[in-house]
């Protein structure tokens with residue numbers, strides 16, 4: 001008999017849920033480009049419109065996503081109700097066979113997320129990367145051999161998305177996308193989230 005336990009202190013919350021079937025508008029009519037706003041080239045296509053969730057025909061999807069963001073903000077991150085979370089940008093990505101994305105993080109954003117509108121089984125994992133400067137569980141100057149791979153020692157963690165999955169994570173977490181090994185395209189809706197409202201004690205901050 002023992003009472004061993006491990007408490008994952010100061011960990012990175014990667015929130016995942018499956019939303020089940022929901023109505024999806026035809027997104028093929030949007031304009032798509034290979035260029036991201038940063039000028040960095042990626043092989044996948046991304047919508048020119050970076051506010052797709054403001055389109056009326058995506059209103060119900062916006063509601064679904066906001067419900068997930070609010071659940072995450074209140075129940076996972078534990079943020080109080082006076083802090084409003086809102087979507088700053090939202091865009092569609094299309095990954096054909098072989099398309100992938102290098103490691104990146106999302107600037108000017110607190111939380112980021114992806115809703116997988118269509119995710120073929122071999123459509124490529126999203127991979128989250130540990131900060132290379134992370135001192136935990138050991139400083140990076142040590143590269144110890146590991147007997148098992150787990151959330152405490154991993155340098156990266158893959159997640160294979162399924163259709164209608166949503167992932168929400170801190171925008172500062174570096175992530176990449178593995179190549180799509182399927183002939184079926186992968187469609188995803190990505191979004192960034194920021195906060196507004198009045199918060200703080202002595203030095204109150206007002207963000208509109």
Ligand SMILES: [Fe+2]
Nearest residue numbers: 104105106175
């Ligand atoms: Fe991303």
